[in-house]
Amino acid sequence: AQTVTQSQPEMSVQEAETVTLSCTYDTSENNYYLFWYKQPPSRQMILVIRQEAYKQQNATENRFSVNFQKAAKSFSLKISDSQLGDTAMYFCAFGRIIQGAQKLVFGQGTRLTINP
Amino acid sequence: KAGVTQTPRYLIKTRGQQVTLSCSPISGHRSVSWYQQTPGQGLQFLFEYFSETQRNKGNFPGRFSGRQFSNSRSEMNVSTLELGDSALYLCASSLGGQGLGAFFGQGTRLTVV
Numbered sequence: 001a002q003t004v005t006q007s008q009p010e011m012s013v014q015e016a017e018t019v020t021l022s023c024t025y026d027t028s029e030n031n032y033y034l035f036w037y038k039q040p041p042s043r044q045m046i047l048v049i050r051q052e053a054y055k056q057q058n059a060t061e062n063r064f065s066v067n068f069q070k071a072a073k074s075f076s077l078k079i080s081d082s083q084l085g086d087t088a089m090y091f092c093a094f095g096r097i098i099q100g101a102q103k104l105v106f107g108q109g110t111r112l113t114i115n116p
Numbered sequence: 117k118a119g120v121t122q123t124p125r126y127l128i129k130t131r132g133q134q135v136t137l138s139c140s141p142i143s144g145h146r147s148v149s150w151y152q153q154t155p156g157q158g159l160q161f162l163f164e165y166f167s168e169t170q171r172n173k174g175n176f177p178g179r180f181s182g183r184q185f186s187n188s189r190s191e192m193n194v195s196t197l198e199l200g201d202s203a204l205y206l207c208a209s210s211l212g213g214q215g216l217g218a219f220f221g222q223g224t225r226l227t228v229v
Contacts, residue, residue: 043225104149104151
């Protein structure tokens with residue numbers, strides 16, 4: 001069974017700083033997807049970024065980028081020029097498609113606070 | 117394009133009762149998944165439906181069930197509610213197939229008293 005570990009329960013940085021959230025996972029599979037989701041106080045889970053395991057190039061979305069180390073099974077999220085609106089819970093997730101069926105396995109989350 | 121809609125947003129039930137939660141996916145999305153979120157257990161996968169068929173199921177007791185209709189709307193039902201069923205229930209929709217990367221609704225907060 002796949003597991004996802006986020007070792008930082010909480011993080012806090014000043015506005016405009018860069019912050020990196022860590023995530024490691026365990027799987028014996030070769031083809032899979034990795035995600036970072038953001039959950040603000042409104043509770044809605046928002047997809048931040050997605051990485052396909054077969055792609056060597058790290059995914060980027062504006063101020064968000066990942067460092068995907070497949071051999072090390074590591075998938076960290078870097079937020080550049082952090083903004084107050086980035087304050088939220090961040091979840092790392094592992095996903096596979098088995099015979100078309102989809103399932104996501106989530107880490108325990110990192111509570112990120114951006115201070116003014 | 118409308119997002120994923122979950123109803124109701126909040127629900128309070130008594131132990132032993134049953135409850136039905138509803139999820140309307142994004143138009144054109146045929147895969148609907150359900151997750152339970154609690155402070156202790158985090159986010160746990162309940163089940164996934166695609167074209168009215170359950171394709172995948174998590175490790176939950178049989179009291180948790182679901183279904184999907186021909187318009188892709190989905191419902192999940194919990195019978196004989198227990199205090200431990202209090203949670204945020206999240207629904208996610210995706211295109212299905214290789215379109216992994218779900219869009220979530222705002223959830224239904226269920227409180228069992």
